[in-house]
Amino acid sequence: MMQRCLLKCSQSSKSAKTLRQLTSLTYSRLIHSDNKKPATLTSVTKTEDEQKDRFDELTRRDYRFIFPEFLPDPNPKFRNILRERLERKDMLDRRDKVEIPEFYVGSIVAVTVADENSPNPNKLSRFVGICIDRGGTGLRAWTIIRNVVDGQGIEFMYNIYSPNVLKIEVLRLEKRLDEELYYLRDAPPEYSSFPFDMEAEILPEGVSVPLNTTIVKLNPRPWLIKWERLVDMLEGYELTDPFATPGKVRKHERFMSLRNPGWQRQTIKYDLMDQYRKTIPVETQDEVWEEVGDKLEHRDKAMRRVAAKRAFIRPVKKI
Numbered sequence: 147m148m149q150r151c152l153l154k155c156s157q158s159s160k161s162a163k164t165l166r167q168l169t170s171l172t173y174s175r176l177i178h179s180d181n182k183k184p185a186t187l188t189s190v191t192k193t194e195d196e197q198k199d200r201f202d203e204l205t206r207r208d209y210r211f212i213f214p215e216f217l218p219d220p221n222p223k224f225r226n227i228l229r230e231r232l233e234r235k236d237m238l239d240r241r242d243k244v245e246i247p248e249f250y251v252g253s254i255v256a257v258t259v260a261d262e263n264s265p266n267p268n269k270l271s272r273f274v275g276i277c278i279d280r281g282g283t284g285l286r287a288w289t290i291i292r293n294v295v296d297g298q299g300i301e302f303m304y305n306i307y308s309p310n311v312l313k314i315e316v317l318r319l320e321k322r323l324d325e326e327l328y329y330l331r332d333a334p335p336e337y338s339s340f341p342f343d344m345e346a347e348i349l350p351e352g353v354s355v356p357l358n359t360t361i362v363k364l365n366p367r368p369w370l371i372k373w374e375r376l377v378d379m380l381e382g383y384e385l386t387d388p389f390a391t392p393g394k395v396r397k398h399e400r401f402m403s404l405r406n407p408g409w410q411r412q413t414i415k416y417d418l419m420d421q422y423r424k425t426i427p428v429e430t431q432d433e434v435w436e437e438v439g440d441k442l443e444h445r446d447k448a449m450r451r452v453a454a455k456r457a458f459i460r461p462v463k464k465i
Contacts, residue, residue: 209435210426212248213442214280215287215306216434217426224283233284234434237307238441245313246306247449252322252358253277254340257291257304258313273302274317274342278327282306292327294335317346320358323382332369333362333383351450375401375408 210217216237218230240246249255254276261271275293278301282288287306292299304311317340330338337360349355362383364373367390374388375398389395402408414420 209439209442210431211250212446213438215283216438216442217283217431218434219283220424220426230284231437234438236285238438240307241442241445244311245315245449245452247314247316248446249277249314249316249319250321250355251277251280251325251327252320253316254318254320254344255289255291256313256315256317256344257302257311258315259304259308259310260312261310270312272342273300274340274344275300275302276327276330276338276340278330279325292330292338294339297335299331299335299338315346317344319347319349320356322358322360324380327382328371329362329364329373329380329383332364332371332373334365337362374398375411379411 216234218225254274256272256274258270258272260269262269264271273291273293275291278290278292280287280289282305285305285307288303289306290301290303292301294300306314360382364383364385366386373383374385374394377385377388389398398408400406402412
């Protein structure tokens with residue numbers, strides 16, 4: 147009888163140990179889902195501090211945020227495995243010839259393109275501004291750069307992998323509170339004004355990308371978009387007097403009433419199926435990073451070294 151009890155206790159302890167191992171394996175799977183190598187079911191023997199350091203390192207090198215255009219379109223209607231693989235190959239070849247560094251919405255970048263209408267003798271045009279949006283997948287990836295020149299807001303939309311784009315320089319690498327900054331169009335010019343001779347700010351190696359928590363105060367009405375309806379969805383702007391008259395209050399109440407668009411916007415964030423349709427499966431991400439991860443990391447490190455040399459070694463003009 148005693149032997150049976152000991153046997154059951156040993157089996158229960160083994161099952162508990164197996165459960166802990168599976169839990170640690172699942173945690174390892176989530177951590178390594180965006181790494182350059184596919185996640186494998188291996189036992190975790192590292193301490194908690196080492197796991198935390200590893201997690202911070204992987205967060206800094208999170209490929210799905212640094213190179214979002216390499217992931218396929220979540221919509222199945224636009225999926226084609228052969229086309230996506232050929233596009234990734236062309237994108238890697240293009241990155242070998244053109245500098246396309248890491249940047250996010252809110253970063254200050256300078257884009258140099260070939261322009262036959264440019265007044266410069268070399269027929270090159272360089273534009274400096276803040277990235278207010280970025281999107282697209284594959285070779286259709288694009289970005290919008292905004293700057294205020296002589297009191298006039300100017301925006302350029304660039305295809306990142308276009309043959310006309312010769313160089314993309316990151317002058318200040320940072321993130322913002324929102325994934326799009328279209329409200330800068332209705333903001334004072336100082337939020338979008340950047341000098342064309344701005345010098346690059348180099349972050350130390352291993353430092354996480356800083357988050358700019360600036361709250362943009364929008365101008366009084368009129369606006370290009372009814373921003374009072376997007377207060378719950380965007381965090382980076384502030385309204386001084388959104389409902390100036392009783393009529394605007396009644397319109398907003400109707401907009402937020404039951405089954406109206408405002409009510410639907412409040413409930414869409416709880417729709418799990420909507421989030422599922424907009425997400426790429428982890429297995430698909432692992433396959434993509436296994437295919438292009440090594441080349442992307444090698445190219446990114448090379449560009450960082452070149453950018454650091456440019457920042458500390460400046461050419462001296464000889465008279």
